[in-house]
Amino acid sequence: MxxxxxxxxxxxxxxxxxxxxxxxxxxxxxxxxxxxxxxxxxxxxxxxxxxxxxxxxxxxxxxxxxxxxxxxxxxxxxxxxxxxxxxxxxxxxxxxxxxxxxxxxxxxxxxxxxxxxxxxxxxxxxxxxxxxxxxxxxxxxxxxxxxxxxxxxxxELRLDADELALEAALVAGDAEAAVIAGSRFVAENPFRERGWRAFALGLYRTGRQSEALAAVARLRRTLADELGLDLSPETAAIESGMLRHDPALTFAPRPDPVAAQPSAAQPSAAQPSAAQPSAAQPADDRLLGRDAALAAVDQAVSRACSGRGSLLLLEASAGAGKTTLLRAVAERTTAAGGHAVAGSGVGIGAMPALWPWVTIVRAVAALLPDDGALATGGAAGQALTLMRSGGPAGADRSQTQLFRGVVDLLLAARAGGPLAVVLDDLQWVDPDSRTLLALAVDELVEHGVLFAVAVRTEEPGTEEVAATLRGVRRDAVVRVPLPGLAAGDVAEILHRLSGSAPDTEVAAAVHRRTLGNPFFVGEVVRLLVSEHRLHPAAVDEALPTEVEEVLRRRLERLPQQTVALLTVVALAGPIGVDTLATVSGLDADAVLDACESALLAELLVEHGPGFALRHDLIRQTLERGVSQARRVRLHARLADALRARSALSDRSALSDRSALAPEEIVAVARHLVLAEPAVGPAAVPYLAAAADDAMNRNCYREAERFLDQALDLASRAPDREEGARLAGTVRGRMSVVRTWSGQQPAATVLDDTEPDLDESPAGWVNIRLTRALTGRYAEAVEAAEHALTVARAPAAVAAAHFVAGWGQCVRGRLDESDRHFRAFEAIGGLQVPAVGVAAAGYAALVAHCRGDDATADRHETRARVRAGTNPAVVMEADLYAAWLRAMRGDADGCRAWAAACAAAADLGPLYGIHAEMLLAWADAALGDPGGARRCDQAYDRFAASGVLMFAPFYLLLRAEAHALAGHAGRAAALVAESAARSAELGDVCRVPRLLRLAEDRVQTSRKP
Known part of the structure; x- marks a missing residue:
């Protein structure tokens, strides 16, 4: 074009x-x-x-x-x-x-x-x-x-070109052409001396000396009569040379000094001028006045490149430039041939646990070629599997394996070159994220990993951050200075944003009123430039006490539609174009057009496929300008938009909750909580779904937080009957959380409420199994088989078959159990890793008890494959393998698998209790004289937990341990106790080897 x-x-x-x-x-x-x-x-x-x-x-x-x-x-x-x-x-x-x-x-x-x-x-x-x-x-x-x-x-430039052309003709020896063109030029431009000189020289060189002198005389009269000026020294010199017949005049004239410069009449519109600031500003414009901070950054990057890491700590008030400096850390690390990965807290409210580290782990995985993170195996691969799946990961207690895995991943990434880990807004991240940061810093700075974190002072959460950082090794922490900008830096910002020479009085006023805060300086200057009021008095008016008033006035200059969309972004956080369109009622093109004004005003930035606010202060300003009634409606519409989008993305979903990603579930729950005056307790199912997701990853503290919030909402429901129903489903989940986190014995889980099977198959399975641990196996089977009499979605049918198969396994009804597990597999199972592993694990136990060990081995292999590298699920597979070895009498194999399960017991305390029992039996079977005593102790802890499942099986293992230790009477008593517990609980042990042992003990006890 x-x-x-x-x-x-x-x-x-x-x-x-x-x-x-x-x-x-x-x-x-x-x-x-x-x-x-x-x-x-x-x-x-x-x-x-x-x-x-x-x-x-x-x-x-x-x-x-x-x-x-x-x-x-x-x-x-x-x-x-x-x-x-x-x-x-x-x-x-x-x-x-x-x-x-x-x-x-x-x-x-x-x-x-x-x-x-x-x-x-x-x-x-x-x-x-x-x-x-x-x-x-x-x-x-x-x-x-x-x-x-x-x-x-x-x-003017064209006239310069015409004069250059006259001179070029003279240099080329074409004096006649210079005369012809010059005659016309001087007639049209009688005051252009340079053209007159070329014209006169042309006349002189063509032998018309008198005409040449006459031309100079005519120019003299014109300048004197019209402008009151004399000839320039250059023209006078040429006239004198003509009179002397100077031989030099027959050669090309020396280049005119004026000819080497463009006309100064007007600056080029294609070049930056005093009235037009340059569009291409230096990359570090926002780092003006940060020489000391940049020096600290450069020194830290240099040290990290040589293998000595550190923790750069940026603590300052809002607008001090922390985020810009973090960006500089990342850019300088990349420029040094390394990589940077980043995470951030979010000021708008809830987000899934460990979310900043989820983004970091995903970025680290991208740095490792051919899925190198998984190739590292062990904890690193497990951490990647958990984190990359999205949402909370790991356990709530020590989370040792998960944290170990993240550290290993970072170490693997550092092996490929310098690595910077950047965390912004640390005051808003969850406690587990801060703990992981401290652990990572302590271990990885010695390996050359550079950490950089920003903390906004005077915000909730800063005390907790300070407490975390006090636990970090002191020699690793480097505090980066972030004082206010100096007056000279403010003047330079003024120059760059206004395009005019800085007024020292204006710069001093801006510096005084903003205390040199970079964000405040930029916002005030932008406002005053846009209002054409760049003078000292206007500065005082622009910033009474806070930058908020400045932002409001800048927002007032934007189209109303743009401000409305900015308000939605303020309430939602980073948001996609489609969601914005749904909430606003505009089409996507109209949203893009409306957001463009905010992009150009530098209030909005692009964020993936959508937008985010440039600074959290903008969010706060927008939020304060929204009435409570409007805020409630907007949160309701945001929740509807997210739910509608999920329904469109997965037509086969059981419900909109099942189609949402973990972070979207949390977002919908948050919006519905804030929209409570309009939507009532509608958030409760989403908070419960968020808790289910957290429980599936053994993240019990997060699950309990969601459930506490759900119970509070249910208690305020206008319809008491509905509130009681919602509270019932939540209390059931709360019992599960507290049981599996070790906060209460399983025997206390007596609540009859449960999640709806169709809405939350995983939640339904959780509560059914947890309640059945107290001995209510027949009830679990009855509920599951009743659920199968109604047409349901495949996931719900799979969940019911699993619970029925599990319950019949514990009850010793092996054929029925096998039938349900076969049906579970035929449907394709329930897409929850722990349930799939459990189905295969219990099916292996059933196959062994039915005398088919080849099938038992196939089921065990299936469980191991399904567990993958998820540490919590691997722990379960280890327990099933240990049970199977104990049933076969393989003490060595049982000990190995039980030890692996016990090593991960922080991920699930109840699993640790089972593992401890199996380890004690294996020791006894391998000849340890103290094994029988430890079996008794382990069983006591098992009984104290309230877990009754497999109690008859464990009593028979204890009996075997005492028999091997020579305690025949004690062994017989335990066999009798096992039989009594079976009759009481309906928990029937069908393990062939142990049944023979029980019969032998009974026969021995009957001998006279």
């Missing part, structure tokens, strides 16, 4: 002329073309199109012109891929066009090249430049001041 500005504004793609619209739209295009390849700020457009007071809808109108131009360019691009794009580049727009395709730029380039050559070559360049003129520059935009100024500048 070629653009013409010398003449009426035009653009052509091939043989087709683009339709550039009316006066203001053509002016927008002209400004973009004059600055092709560079950003033109929004304020410049407003100033040029509305030089007086701009209308309230100026920005909206400007966006409309840009949108129309984009459509025209897009239509032309269909036939010509070389047609440029019109890009949004804060703080304005950029035409992505090679300047050489704009006639003005081409003209300037030709003239500049001609200045640096001479003779025929210069003449040819200038002739080509002259052919570009086809009328007055920007002829159809002369109603606008910038177009008039540009036309004057270009006309």
């Amino acid at each position: 070629r653009v013409g500005l010398i003449g009426p504004v035009s653009a052509r793609s091939g043989a087709v002329s683009l339709r550039l619209g009316g006066l203001k739209q053509r002016a927008v295009f002209a400004l973009l073309a004059l600055n092709a390849g560079r950003v033109v700020p929004l304020d410049r457009f407003v100033d040029e199109l509305w030089p007086e007071e701009p209308p309230a809808r100026a920005t909206l109108g400007l966006q409309s012109y840009v949108s129309r131009l984009r459509r025209e360019l897009a239509a032309a691009a269909a036939a010509d891929p070389e047609v440029p794009q019109l890009l949004t580049r804060p703080p304005g727009w950029q035409l992505d066009l090679d300047p050489a395709l704009v006639d003005v730029s081409r003209f300037e380039d030709l003239v500049d090249r001609a200045r640096h050559t001479s003779g025929a070559e210069a003449a040819a360049l200038l002739a080509e430049a002259r052919r570009l003129w086809c009328g007055e520059p920007l002829a159809d935009l002369q109603a606008l001041s910038f177009a008039r100024a540009e036309a004057v500048r270009l006309t």
Whole structure:
């Protein structure tokens, strides 16, 4: 595409002329073309199109012109891929066009090249430049001041080119051409001495000496009569030389000093001028005045590259530039040949546990080639599996394996080069994330990993952060200085944002009122520039006490629709375009158009496929401007938008909750909690779903937090019956959480309420199994088989078959159990790893008890494959393997698998209790004389937990241990106790080997 500005504004793609619209739209295009390849700020457009007071809808109108131009360019691009794009580049727009395709730029380039050559070559360049003129520059935009100024500048440059052409002709030896062109030139431009000199020299060299002297005399009279000036020394010298017949005049004139410079009449619109700040600012504009901080960063990066890591701590108030410096840490590490991974707290409210580390682990995995993280095996691979699946991961208690895995992943990434781990807004992250940070720092700084964290002071959470950091090794912490900017730095920011020479009084006023806070400085200056009030008195008005008033006034200049969308982003956090469209009722294109104003005003930034606010202070300002009633409605609409999107994305979902990712479940729950006045306790099922997700990852503290919130909401439900129903489903889950986290014995789980099977199959399984641990196996089987009499979705049917199969296994009804587990597998199972592993594990036990050990081995292999590298699920598979070995009498195998399960017992205390019992039996079976005593102790702890499942089985293992120790009477008593417990609980041991042992003990006890 070629653009013409010398003449009426035009653009052509091939043989087709683009339709550039009316006066203001053509002016927008002209400004973009004059600055092709560079950003033109929004304020410049407003100033040029509305030089007086701009209308309230100026920005909206400007966006409309840009949108129309984009459509025209897009239509032309269909036939010509070389047609440029019109890009949004804060703080304005950029035409992505090679300047050489704009006639003005081409003209300037030709003239500049001609200045640096001479003779025929210069003449040819200038002739080509002259052919570009086809009328007055920007002829159809002369109603606008910038177009008039540009036309004057270009006309002046054209006259310079004409004079250069006269001189080039003389140098080339074509004095006659210089005379012919010079005669015309001086007639049209009687005050241009340089042209007169060339004309006179041409006359002199063609032998017309008297005419040459007459030409100089005519110039003298014109200057004296019209301007009251004398001849310049250069012209007077030429006249004197003519009178002396100076031989030097027969040669080419020396280059005129004036000729080497462009005319100073007007600055080029294609170059930054005093009235137009440069679009291409240095990358570190926002790091002005941060020399000391950057020095600390550079030193830390250098040390890290040489193998000595550290923790850079940035503590300062909002707006001090912490995030910008963290970005500098990442950029400098990358520039040194390394990598940077980042996570952040979120100021809007809840997020899943360990979420900052989820993003970090995902980024680390991308650094390791061919899934190298999994190749590392062990804890590292397990951590990757948990974290990469999304949502909370790991256990609530020590989480040793998970944390070990994250540290191993970071260590593997550091092996490939320098590594920086960056955490922003540490005051908002959860306690587990802070703990993991402290552990990682203590271990990894010695391996050269660089950590950088930012903490906003005077915010809730800072005391907790300080407590965490006090536990970090002191020699690793480097506090980065972040004082307020100096007055000189403020003056430089003023210069760069306004494009004018800094006024020292204005700079001093801004510095005084902002205390040098970089964010505040930038916001105040932007506001005053946009209001054309850059003077000291206006500074005091712009910033009474807080930057909030400045932000409000900047927001008032934006279109109303844009501010409405910004408010949604403030309440939602980072948000996709589709969700914004749903909440606002606009289509996606309208959302993009409306957000563009905020992007250009640098209030909004692009965030993946959507947007986020540039700074949390903007969020706070917007939130304070929303009434409570409107806020409630917006949160309700945000929740609806997320639920609707999930339903559209998965038509086969049982419910919208089952189609949401863990972070989306938390987001919906949060919005519904805040929308409670309008939607009532609608958040309860989502809080319960979030708890289910946390429980599936053994994250008990997070699960309990969600459930506490759900119970509180249920207690406030206007409909008491509904509130009681909701509270019942939550209390059941709470019992599960407290049981499996070791907070209460399983025997206390007597609540009859449970999650709905269709809505939450995993939650239903959890509560059914936990309640059945107290001996209610028949009830679990009855509930499951009843559930199977109703048509349900596959996941619900699989859940019911699993519970029925599990219950019949414990009851010793092996054929029925086998039938249900086969049905479970035929359906495809329940897509919850722990349930799939449990189904295969119990099926293996059933197969052994039925005398089919080959099938038992196949089931055990299936359980191991399903467990993958998830540490919590691997722990369960280890327990099933240990049970199977104990049933077979394989003490060595039982000990190995039970020890593996016990090593991970912090992930599930009840599993540790089972493992301890199996380890004690294995010791006894292997000849340890203290094994029988430890069996008794382990069984006592098992009984104290309230868990009754497999009590008869464990009593028989104890009996065997005492028999091996020579305690025949004690063994017989335990066999009798096992039989009594079976009759009481309905828990029947069908292990062939142990049944034979029981019969032997009975026969022995009957002998006289």
